[in-house]
Amino acid sequence: MGSKLSTALISIKLLALAALTTAAQAQDKSNDIIARGEYLARAGDCTACHTAPEGRLFAGGRAMPTPFGTLYTSNITPDLDTGIGKWSADDFYKTMHSGRFPDGGLIYPAMPFASYTKVTRADSDAIFAYLRSIAPVSQKNKPHELRFPYDNRQLILGWRTLFFSEGEFKPDPKKSAEWNRGAYLVEGLGHCGMCHSPINALGGTSQSDAFKGGLIPMQNWYAPSLTSNREAGLGDWSIKDITDLLQTGVSMRGVVYGPMAEVVHNSLQYLNDEDTKAMAVYLKGIAEPSPPPPASSTLPTTESSLLISLGKTVYDKHCASCHGTQGEGKPPHWPPLANNQSIEMQSAVNPIRMVLNGGYPPGTKGNPMPYGMPPFAGLLSDNEIAAVVSYIRTAWGNRGTPVSAREANELRSAPLN
Amino acid sequence: MFARAAASVAVTITLATIVLATIVLATITLATIDGAAAQTANQPPDTMAARVEACTPCHGNKGEGTSDVYFPRLAGKPAGYLYNQLLAFRSGRRKYPPMNYLLEFLPDPYLEAMAEYFAGEHPPLPQPAPSEVSKDVLAQGELLATSGDASRNIPACVSCHGPGLAGMQPGIPGLLGLRANYISAQLGAWRYGTRTAKSPDCMQQVAGHLTEADVTAVAAWLATRPAPTNPAPVPKGTYALPFGCGSQPN
Numbered sequence: 267m268g269s270k271l272s273t274a275l276i277s278i279k280l281l282a283l284a285a286l287t288t289a290a291q292a293q294d295k296s297n298d299i300i301a302r303g304e305y306l307a308r309a310g311d312c313t314a315c316h317t318a319p320e321g322r323l324f325a326g327g328r329a330m331p332t333p334f335g336t337l338y339t340s341n342i343t344p345d346l347d348t349g350i351g352k353w354s355a356d357d358f359y360k361t362m363h364s365g366r367f368p369d370g371g372l373i374y375p376a377m378p379f380a381s382y383t384k385v386t387r388a389d390s391d392a393i394f395a396y397l398r399s400i401a402p403v404s405q406k407n408k409p410h411e412l413r414f415p416y417d418n419r420q421l422i423l424g425w426r427t428l429f430f431s432e433g434e435f436k437p438d439p440k441k442s443a444e445w446n447r448g449a450y451l452v453e454g455l456g457h458c459g460m461c462h463s464p465i466n467a468l469g470g471t472s473q474s475d476a477f478k479g480g481l482i483p484m485q486n487w488y489a490p491s492l493t494s495n496r497e498a499g500l501g502d503w504s505i506k507d508i509t510d511l512l513q514t515g516v517s518m519r520g521v522v523y524g525p526m527a528e529v530v531h532n533s534l535q536y537l538n539d540e541d542t543k544a545m546a547v548y549l550k551g552i553a554e555p556s557p558p559p560p561a562s563s564t565l566p567t568t569e570s571s572l573l574i575s576l577g578k579t580v581y582d583k584h585c586a587s588c589h590g591t592q593g594e595g596k597p598p599h600w601p602p603l604a605n606n607q608s609i610e611m612q613s614a615v616n617p618i619r620m621v622l623n624g625g626y627p628p629g630t631k632g633n634p635m636p637y638g639m640p641p642f643a644g645l646l647s648d649n650e651i652a653a654v655v656s657y658i659r660t661a662w663g664n665r666g667t668p669v670s671a672r673e674a675n676e677l678r679s680a681p682l683n
Numbered sequence: 684m685f686a687r688a689a690a691s692v693a694v695t696i697t698l699a700t701i702v703l704a705t706i707v708l709a710t711i712t713l714a715t716i717d718g719a720a721a722q723t724a725n726q727p728p729d730t731m732a733a734r735v736e737a738c739t740p741c742h743g744n745k746g747e748g749t750s751d752v753y754f755p756r757l758a759g760k761p762a763g764y765l766y767n768q769l770l771a772f773r774s775g776r777r778k779y780p781p782m783n784y785l786l787e788f789l790p791d792p793y794l795e796a797m798a799e800y801f802a803g804e805h806p807p808l809p810q811p812a813p814s815e816v817s818k819d820v821l822a823q824g825e826l827l828a829t830s831g832d833a834s835r836n837i838p839a840c841v842s843c844h845g846p847g848l849a850g851m852q853p854g855i856p857g858l859l860g861l862r863a864n865y866i867s868a869q870l871g872a873w874r875y876g877t878r879t880a881k882s883p884d885c886m887q888q889v890a891g892h893l894t895e896a897d898v899t900a901v902a903a904w905l906a907t908r909p910a911p912t913n914p915a916p917v918p919k920g921t922y923a924l925p926f927g928c929g930s931q932p933n
Contacts (some may be wrong), residue, residue, distance in 0.1 A: 291904055298835060319775045528787070528788060531788035588736075599727050627788075630787060635734055636793075641737070641741070
């Protein structure tokens with residue numbers, strides 16, 4: 267009897283122990299999923315839009331100016347009334363995948379669902395588990411302020427027909443696992459195409475133009491093509507230079523500023539070495555080797571040569587001390603200007619903006635105290651800005667074209683943030 | 684460098700002697716040191732001065748200010764005050780797009796280092812510019828700055844910014860070395876609520892009681908003050924503030 271009792275007790279203890287172990291394992295597993303979800307949410311840069319300046323994490327309310335009016339991002343904390351606390355993992359996946367709210371309502375394509383549709387169910391579930399784990403914030407979503415007729419959500423149906431194809435990422439069996447991982451991150455969560463593809467008047471991108479570059483609406487920064495080596499195509503970059511740029515914001519070939527600084531700051535610096543390398547392999551792979559010839563300048567030749575001669579004077583006085591007399595720079599911190607694609611591109615928007623407003627690369631784990639470029643808007647006239655930009659675009663074998671004082675002047679009023 | 688190393692490696696394999704292996708190692712080590720030295724020589728100076736060059740066209744090489752009257756002197760202000768401003772510009776609470784843009788993606792410790800850098804610079808204060816306002820207006824400015832106006836709930840500037848107007852560590856800025864246009868633009872911004880700070884927002888409360896004429900007078904008088912012998916902000920707690928201030932917690 268006594269022995270039976272003790273056996274039973276031991277069994278109970280063992281059972282309890284087993285239950286505890288299972289619970290602990292389940293807890294570990296759920297922690298793993300949450301950690302993975304946090305990582306993936308970083309890869310998707312959810313915070314860039316869903317957290318307002320000085321606002322609570324993921325409580326939304328950030329204004330997103332668009333050519334059609336201002337959108338306000340939504341609260342994606344697990345608050346029951348104002349966030350996504352009542353959503354299921356199914357709801358979340360469907361929203362990411364189909365661009366519709368759980369009730370079927372249409373989502374404005376400022377939310378990059380045309381990219382997120384490629385995200386796998388497992389990754390979507392992990393992100394959802396992570397979002398469920400953060401502190402709920404009670405903050406009502408602010409109504410959008412779109413102009414007529416864009417305030418009619420039914421118009422999104424037209425946009426979707428033209429520009430949205432639903433479906434998870436399909437690996438290319440002819441490519442390596444690494445290439446496919448990179449493609450998944452770039453085309454899916456990374457939603458790089460949102461800026462690096464040309465946007466047409468309807469606010470959409472056709473599939474054939476993917477990653478071909480374009481002016482970012484409202485921000486007036488040019489997001490260079492990722493497929494043309496004449497722009498930001500990375501065909502002749504080393505993998506290390508690409509991963510340095512993505513992870514730290516600086517590299518021996520160039521430095522990120524403006525909207526790309528935000529992407530590195532909020533998202534890319536947190537990706538692990540394997541994923542960063544996979545993105546680099548994919549990005550290097552999609553660059554086209556034979557670039558089209560540059561467009562000729564619209565400026566008369568005499569005006570160009572006058573500009574370039576003034577440009578050299580301005581350069582030697584204000585720029586050469588950091589960027590070197592031959593545009594060699596002191597990379598990675600003082601970027602080279604010679605053979606720097608972002609200087610030579612057909613669009614001169616970025617170099618003009620950099621001269622006008624200067625800029626800091628993002629502070630990252632790999633480069634916590636970046637060196638900054640001074641703004642010259644107050645020191646140089648439109649003519650001098652145009653001259654120095656024309657000079658750096660054409661000196662040292664650079665194959666860009668001269669720019670006019672009018673172009674420089676127009677960018678003085680471009681929005682800065 | 685590579686040719687040297689490669690040639691040495693080939694020799695090592697042929698003879699496989701310890702002596703040569705040692706030479707190879709020495710060659711490689713030397714080459715590495717050469718490379719590191721070349722890289723350092725080809726890098727920007729590893730200093731804060733080089734890192735904050737982006738600030739200098741507007742604020743001067745040592746934060747002394749420039750000829751533009753709307754760009755303030757930074758040098759010698761308390762580090763805590765400068766850090767609060769950098770945080771406010773980064774978040775957009777304090778609005779000036781060129782500053783908001785520059786700071787947007789810089790981490791807290793770096794902003795702190797920038798604040799400390801400019802707090803530690805001590806270029807001489809500029810000669811006060813002759814004032815464009817009348818003696819009466821200057822007298823009104825002096826009265827408000829040194830005594831306030833109790834009947835209108837306006838404390839004296841000196842009651843918080845210090846008898847020498849040099850500020851107090853860590854969060855209260857000195858008011859000397861600034862031009863009248865800058866001071867009046869800032870007081871105007873506090874009055875209209877476009878410049879705000881942590882609650883309780885003491886400067887907004889004070890500026891809310893000022894009229895436009897008060898602002899002109901105070902700004903003009905402050906800009907005429909000569910440099911004191913010691914322009915350094917006084918240590919924390921040197922005097923008690925007349926009321927609570929979010930930027931200077933007790």
